[in-house]
Amino acid sequence: MASNEIIKLKNISISFDDEQIINNMNLYIRDKEFITFLGPSGCGKTTTLRIIAGFLQPDSGEVIFDGKVINDLPPHKRQLNTIFQRYALFPHLNVYENIAFGLRLRKISEKEIKETVTEMLSLVNLKGFERRNISSLSGGQQQRVAIARALAVKPKILLLDEPLGALDLKLRKDMQVELKNIQKRLGITFIYVTHDQEEALSMSDTIVVMNGGKIQQIGTPLDIYNEPKNAFVADFIGESNIIEGVMRADFWVEMAGNKFKCLDKGFGVDEDVDVVVRPEDVDIVPVEDAMISGKVTSITFKGVHYEIIVEIKGFKWMIQSTDYQEVGSTIGLVIEPDAIHIMKKSEYSGLYGDYSSFSEEFDELSDATIDEEE
Amino acid sequence: MGKKSTLLSRLIGAPYIVWAVIFILVPIGMVAYYAFTDVTGAFTFSNMSEIAKYTDTFLLSIWLGLLATVISLIIAYPLAYIIANSGENRQKIMMMLIMLPMWMNFLLRTYSWMTILEDNGFLTTTLNSVSEEIWGILNEALHSFGKELKPFEPIHLINTRGAVVLGMVYNFLPYMILPIYTVILKMDRSLIEAAQDLGCNKFQVFKNITVPLSLPGVVSGFTMVFVPSVSTFYISQKLGGTGTTLIGDIIETQFQTANNFHLGASLSFVLMILIFICLAVMNKFSDEDGEVII
Structure with a gap:
């Protein structure tokens, strides 16, 4: 393993009320890196963070910090600090005392103490706020005080539990940049928890995608976006069309009734696979020049581009294009080899990827029979 | 539209304002009127100057009230803390047990203490026989050193100041527990985690976070025990005997037997002001934000 690893989780499992929240998790975190746990709510990302912070004891497995097992070390003795979701500033103390x-x-x-507080306040751009009451601060300012409070004790690791969730969009973007800058300047490890994939992509050195208490994929933002390991990751990170396909040979995949050239190899001949095509990678061409064609079922203006839903052989594709297309018209599509990413079949195959609706929840809402079948 | 709705809201508020005027402001005005007039209705300070005679009674009332409040606080705080930190079911049961005696009549509760504490009562006789036994053993042991204890004197529980304070604590304890319990229960758990995270051990969390944040509850509990304790007359009559006369007793006498409404009113008036001063001092020194519920 890497010599500069600072945190290592070994076979961590935990369950609440017979419900398995984390299932045999293994992970190491390098010193000075910005790592993000990304996943939908209930995936176990906050639980993992709380185990590292010491607020929760895993049922089994080891938490290793700097080579030492710290399972039994209470939170106040761990050299790491947390930024809480709702900041948890002490209301009876002013900014300075916090x-x-x-x-x-x-x-x-x-x-x-005075020197450090002054230094921290200037780090988070809150000079002159020493005597202010916590209740008189805006959400963004409270957030900064929370960061200053955690960093004042010079932790080796800063844990951040969805710290920007309560801020509005613009402020969130500013804080993303600022957090990243602070992390670079101080050179300490940030462990960041979020369900916002855009936030994760723009800030992290490493992303850990989680679902159902298991790690789905670990990698750099680029890896995770371009080479998702399974349908869950592909669907959760960005928009993607996930089509069932068959690998006919190396570099040849068959899907939607056509053969496509691709850059993937090493699959068995005629192996069933999931094919990911990002909506921005599909080109619209006249039908006669097309590889496949389909009927436009809806079009939505999104500002930068139109979001076009095209039905091809019963499967609804999403395509992003700057050109307007009439609903009901038939359009042709071209997919270049480098726009195609092949994934092995997984437990998530077939669950995601069709754009009849955007969320699973909506599917279930509009189709009451799903519950009955179970 | 806006004007109409304010008129409507005024109309809805009207009964309460009328209520407040009739049952709060008018009585206070009447107390003040009686306090500063004589039998003929003429303005006078003579009632007020007569109060000087009762200075000791005032001081005793405030002293015993304060004692009862502090003892209640010492009992209630840990109890409230433990209840607020236990499981949901246990919380319900414990709160139920604390509230249960309050469903019984206040006079009856105090009266039953009278029987428990009286000289021929079970508690006193048991205590006396046990302590007489111990006294005898001690005396014998000392005897071999050539020394001797004073002859044994039986313990009296009823008709002492201790019994009065006990009665106050017993009757008003729930009013101390409830606000403290509520404040601790509502405390944001993440504040405690944040304190641990920054390096607090359990004791430091309690000292630096739980105690300062529960102060508003302590202050309202303090008020709710102190005020009725200072002005009580029934508890002191039943458990304090003739030796412990409180200001409440004097006021009651003025209205019930002495028929001196003017002196009674002036005593009430002064008591009201004294309580107000006590609470103002208490509030001042506990919380600057004034988040206290009296």
């Missing part, structure tokens, strides 16, 4: 809170417990001289 930031000084951890320092006071460490019996540091008043002069040093």
Whole structure:
């Protein structure tokens, strides 16, 4: 394993009320990296964070920090700090005392405390806010105080539990940039939890995609987007058409009634596979020049582009294009080899990828028979 | 439209305003009127100057009330803390047990303490026989050193100040537990985790977070125990005997037997002001934000 790993999770499992939340999880986190746990709610990402912070004890497995097992170490003795979802600032203390809170417990001289608080306030751009009441601060300012408070005690790792969830979109984007800058400047490890894939893609060095208490894929943002391991990852990160296909030979896949050239190899001949095509990678051409063609069932203006739903052999594709297409018209499509990504079949095959609706929940809402069948 | 709705809201509010005027403001005005007039209805300070005679009674009332409040707080805080931190079912049962005595009549509860504490009562006789036994053993042991204890004197529980304070604590304890319990229960758990995260051990979390954040509950509990304790007359009559006369007793006498409404009113008036001062001091020193519910 890498020599600079700072946290290692070994065979971690935990369940609440007979429900398995984390299932035999193994993971190592390198020093000074920005790692993000990404997944839908209930996937176990916050639970993992709380296990690392020490607020939860795993049922089995080991949490290793700097080579030492820290399972039995209470939170206050761990060299890591947390930014909580709702910031958890102490309402009875002002900004200065909130930031000084951890320092006071460490019996540091008043002069040093003052220096550190001032330094932290300038780090988070809140100079001059020392005497302010917590209740008088805006959400964004409270967020900054929470960051300053956690960083004041000089942790080796900062844990962030959906820290930007309560902020509005523009502020969230600013804070993303700022957090990334702070992490680079201080050179400490950030472990970040979010369900927002865009946030994860834009900030992280490494993304851990989780679902159902299991790690689905670990990789750089680029890897995760371009080479998703299974249908879940492909669907969760960005938009994707996931089509059932058959590998006819190396570099040749058959789907939607046509053969396509691709860049993937190493599958068995005639092996069933899932094929991912990102909506932005499909080109619209006249029908006579097309590889496949289909009927436009809907078109939505999204600002940068139109989102066009095209039905091809009963499967609804999403295509992003800057050109308007009439609903009901037939259009032709071209998919270049580098736009096609082949995945092995998994437990998630067939669950995602059709654009009749955008979420599973909507499917279930509009189709009450699903429940009855189960 | 806007004007109409304010008129409507005024109309809805009207009965309460009338109620407040008739049953709160008018009585206070009447107390003040009686306090500063004599039998003929003429303005006078003589009632007020007569109060000086009762200074000791005032001080005793405030002292015993304070004692009962502090003892209640010492009992209630840990109890409220434990209940608020236990499982949901246990919480329900414990709160039920605390509320249960309050469903019984206040006079009856106090009266039953009278029988428990009286000289021929079970508690006193048991205590006396046990302590007389111990006294004897001690005396014998000391005897071999050539020393001797004073002869044994039986313990009296009823008609002591201790019994009065006990009665106050017993009757008003739930009013201390409830607000503290509510405040601790509603406390944001993530604040406790944040404190641990920053390096607090369990004791430091309690000292730095739980106690300061539960102060509003302590202050309202303090108020709700202190006010009725200071002004009580029934508890002191039944459990304190003739030795412990509180200001409540004097006021009651003025209205019931002495028929001196003017002195009674002036005593009430001064008591009201004293309580107000006590609470103002208490509020001042516990919470600057004024988030206290009196």
